[in-house]
Amino acid sequence: MFVRNNWYVGAWSSEVVWGKLLARRILDTPIVFFRDQNNAAAALHDQCCHRGLPLSMGRIEAGAVRCGYHGMKYDRSGLCIEIPGQATIPKKACVKSWPLVEQHGLVWIWCGDTAPECSPPDYPWHGDWLWKGGLFHYEAPQELINDNLLDLSHLGYVHVQTIGGDPNTHMNAEMRTTRGDGSVTVERFMRSVNPPPTHMRLNGYENPVDRWQRIRFIPGLITIYSGSVPAGTLRTEGNQAGGFQQRVFNAITPETAHTSHYFWSVAHEAVPNSPGMTDSLHADTITTFEEDRVVINAQYKRMRETPDKRWIDLGIDAGAIQARRIIRERVAAEQAAPMPSAASAASASAEVS
Ligand code: FES
Ligand SMILES: [Fe+2]
Missing domain, CATH: 2.102.10.10 (Rieske [2Fe-2S] iron-sulphur domain)
Known part of the structure; x- marks a missing residue:
């Protein structure tokens, strides 16, 4: 689909x-x-x-x-x-x-049969910030990668060595899910928690931090703005100040119904006297994403053994459920009208977080 x-x-x-x-x-x-x-x-x-x-x-x-x-x-x-x-x-x-x-x-x-009626999503952080990217091939469909990125509660179980930390921190995060016009945003806030290994190494934290993740989905693209600030200084609106901040670009392009291309990058602000930070963050992100890929490929292999099985949903799936709904609605609209307007795609694409 x-x-x-x-x-x-x-x-x-x-x-x-x-x-x-x-x-x-x-x-x-x-x-x-x-x-x-x-x-x-x-x-x-x-x-x-x-x-x-x-x-x-x-x-x-x-x-x-x-x-x-x-x-x-x-x-x-x-x-x-x-x-x-x-x-x-x-x-x-x-x-x-x-x-x-x-x-x-x-x-x-x-990829439509009509002329594009909107511009592709803008991504100024490939320029304003320092960044480095890569490409993964997945033996799994786009939906499972979207699920994974829209539900970062898995960090405490899958990414213990990098951006994880205590699983309870992630499972008990404050969560806000906002449905937009053709988009969904999931925000997660974790207050006064131990910094995860990557943040500690790159930012030299010695005390607890507040963490946030803002994940925005439109079909084909998930942007993630995340990081940590000293405990007590977290903002729940707009951009954070100081601390460790990164922006992760995740473009999921379906290859087939069963496989996907995953174009990604990680970007950070230039930090004085931090040579090698981009490479270090890039290397950590590869480790993290390889962990995801192992899980998701294995998950899909096992799911295909029981293609008609219905899966249960949890509270942590709220954003992923909305993303699936957005894809279903767009596909249904395209099938109902062979040449639909791309207006909703245009409005959803206009802004990235
Ligand atoms: S020119 Fe004959 S197959 Fe392309
Ligand atoms: Fe992950």
Whole structure:
């Protein structure tokens, strides 16, 4: 179940390299990314219109794609611009192309069949803050990754070595779930608790802290603003002051109904005299996310043994339940009207936390 009229992260900018073809399945559609003659990222259906060979098996020629079987050549719009040994190019000689926007180190792809009516989510922290990212492949659908990120009570059990801490701290956190127009935000506040290992190491805490997490979901993207401040100084509205703060970008792009691409980054404010902080935080985040991946892949493998089973919900699932509802509603709207307005996507995308 995919929302199609939506911006998804298709690739990191650094993955789309001049002169090379990048094959990636997105929403169960094979796509080939490349750079055109102006070095702008482009995306075509990865299937030649002649006899179906993946275009990603061909080659790039001056920003156009040459099929590796009989040599048909396509421009960035998907139009065939050359057929070896044939002067006439049939009108139907073309493949589908998708709109892309490249910003903040990300290549966003509009996966709908209509022209995009909104911009991709802005993410200024890829620029305003120091950051470093990565890409994971999951043997699990988007919903389970969304569940995981929208319910951070699992920190005390899954992430003991990094951002975890006492499980009771997480299970008893104050929680606020707010449904917006096509979005849901979950906020969690933990007061006067022991700082977790990562915060202690990077911020030198010696006393209890107040912790917060603000998690915002729209289809395809979860942003997390989290950290800790000295106990007694927590704010429950707006941004925090001081302490240890980080912003984690989590773009979940469905590959198939059963697998996902997970583009992520962690960003922090520049801290004087802290060389290596970005690398250190990045390394800790990899450790953390690997822990999640092991759990989620194992969870989905076991769930597939009983596909019709109904699972129980807990109080901690409030945000995840809303996220599933948002996806269901968007998919239902798209199926009811083949060319729905993307207005709700536009309003949901306008702001990130
Ligand atoms: S399969 Fe691509 S040109 Fe024939
Ligand atoms: Fe986790």
